Amino acid sequence: MTKRKVIKVVLTIVVVGIAAAASVALYLFNKPHRDIQSASVDFALTGHALVQEYLTSAHEANQKYLDDSGDSKIMAVTGNVRSISRDMNSQVVVLLQDEGDKAGVSCTFSAATNASAEKLSVGQTVTIKGVIRSGAGYDADLDLYEDVIIEKSDVFNQ
Amino acid sequence: MKKLTYLLVISATLLAFTAFRPVAGKLVSKAGHISFFSHTAVEDITANNYKVVSTLETETGNVAFSVPMQSFEFEKSLMQEHFNGKDFLNTKDFPKAKFEGKIANISAVDFTRDGSYEVSVSGNLTIKDVTKPITEKGTITVKSGVVNAKTKFNLVLGDYGVTFKKGKPSTNIAKEIEVTLNADYQGE
Numbered sequence: 001m002t003k004r005k006v007i008k009v010v011l012t013i014v015v016v017g018i019a020a021a022a023s024v025a026l027y028l029f030n031k032p033h034r035d036i037q038s039a040s041v042d043f044a045l046t047g048h049a050l051v052q053e054y055l056t057s058a059h060e061a062n063q064k065y066l067d068d069s070g071d072s073k074i075m076a077v078t079g080n081v082r083s084i085s086r087d088m089n090s091q092v093v094v095l096l097q098d099e100g101d102k103a104g105v106s107c108t109f110s111a112a113t114n115a116s117a118e119k120l121s122v123g124q125t126v127t128i129k130g131v132i133r134s135g136a137g138y139d140a141d142l143d144l145y146e147d148v149i150i151e152k153s154d155v156f157n158q
Numbered sequence: 159m160k161k162l163t164y165l166l167v168i169s170a171t172l173l174a175f176t177a178f179r180p181v182a183g184k185l186v187s188k189a190g191h192i193s194f195f196s197h198t199a200v201e202d203i204t205a206n207n208y209k210v211v212s213t214l215e216t217e218t219g220n221v222a223f224s225v226p227m228q229s230f231e232f233e234k235s236l237m238q239e240h241f242n243g244k245d246f247l248n249t250k251d252f253p254k255a256k257f258e259g260k261i262a263n264i265s266a267v268d269f270t271r272d273g274s275y276e277v278s279v280s281g282n283l284t285i286k287d288v289t290k291p292i293t294e295k296g297t298i299t300v301k302s303g304v305v306n307a308k309t310k311f312n313l314v315l316g317d318y319g320v321t322f323k324k325g326k327p328s329t330n331i332a333k334e335i336e337v338t339l340n341a342d343y344q345g346e
Contacts, residue, residue: 033235066250070228070242087189087208088340106188108209133209134226134253141222141258142213144186144346149209149226 036131036152037113039074044127047079047096047105050148054135055102065132076156077105077148078127081120092117094128095147103136103145113154120155129156183345185305187212190341192225194313196332203237203331205230212341214307219264221279221307223257223339240327246320248286256284257292267298274299279309285318296339305343313337 043065054061065073079096082104087093092114097104107128109117120126130153138145190210196203209229214221227249232238242249259281261267267275280293296309314334315321322328 028236029234031235033238062250062253066228066253068242068244068248068250069239070249071239072228085189088191088342089206089208091208093189106209133228139211139222139224139256141256142211142224143184143222144211144213146211146224147188149229151209151229 034071034131036074037129037154041076041129041156042073044076045078047077047148048098048101050075050077050105051101051103051136054137054148058135058137061135065135072132074129075132075150076127076129077107077150078125079105081122081124081126083122084117084120090114094120094126094153096126096128097147102138104147105136105150106147107150107153109153110151116155117153127156127158128153130154183216185214185216185343186346187214187307187341187343190223190339192337192339194230194338195336197336198330198332200330203232205232205238205241207231210339210341212307212343214261214305214343216264216267216269219261221257221259221261221281223341225255227253227255246322246327252286257281259292261296261298267300269300269305272301283318286320288318290317307341307343308339310336310338 053064065075067073077096080098082095082097084095085093087108091111092109094107094109094117095104096107105128107130128150130150133149133151134146136146136148188211189208190212191206191208192210193204193206207225207229209226211224212222227247228242230238230241232241241247244250259279262278262280264277267277275298277296277298278293279296280291282289283292292311294309294311296307299306299308312334313336315331316333322331
């Protein structure tokens with residue numbers, strides 16, 4: 001191989017390498033958010049059981065359900081609708097809470113799924129799928145029990 | 159007849175009290191909005207969170223906020239991952255940021271009358287595992303029975319052990335970010 005050919009090959013490899021690295025970087029930089037509703041369910045349980053798990057050991061429950069990257073577990077939570085409201089982003093918030101439970105599961109829907117939440121009524125039993133953001137527990141400063149938080153929710157039909 | 163009149167007066171008074179009960183005691187907000195904004199020459203970053211829980215005691219002026227950290231949403235998913243990661247906010251081990259404090263001039267706020275009141279709040283802010291005292295200004299607005307609290311302040315990330323020494327985050331994230339909070343309260 002002539003010297004010229006060697007340079008050509010090396011240059012090609014370098015250019016292709018840079019282009020590949022740049023496209024990977026660009027892809028990562030613009031990587032879309034995880035689509036919660038098309039992903040599979042990690043845990044299916046009742047709201048009552050989930051709240052109890054958190055009230056027994058918040059630390060253990062956090063280790064089980066939360067993820068370092070914020071891409072935490074996808075839950076399918078079944079419970080009774082205690083209330084239906086809207087947050088400051090016009091998203092419907094459905095609170096699942098059993099009679100006698102100290103805390104519930106607060107499920108925030110999204111612009112894409114608000115309509116299915118609006119069909120629900122208080123007292124109804126429903127299963128809601130979404131990503132867990134934080135757990136339930138008593139907070140001394142607030143002097144109240146905080147609910148489990150689920151977001152990107154939709155009504156789950158198996 | 160006299161008895162009946164008494165009864166009527168008592169029930170009318172009771173009714174009046176329940177119907178026009180001024181907002182008082184412990185107020186709760188279960189869906190407050192918190193956002194932050196970071197500006198550098200390289201880029202602007204905003205994140206929003208609509209799951210802030212807060213309480214406000216109208217007599218004592220005690221206020222508390224609880225912010226679920228994983229509920230912050232960024233435009234770019236990679237930023238959200240960095241934010242939650244072990245090197246930055248470590249939200250798996252520290253899922254909530256907290257504030258507990260007191261409104262110094264709570265007596266200046268008339269919760270029975272519509273109006274807007276400037277308040278000063280002092281207390282302790284805990285992010286990750288670091289607690290620091292802060293004093294900030296805010297506005298409480300009372301409008302037909304709904305109490306709203308708003309505040310905007312700057313936060314130095316380094317104060318809470320959130321530091322970016324190298325790579326993109328050190329150039330793209332401001333050392334001081336602007337935090338905006340907005341919460342509607344109702345009776346417990």
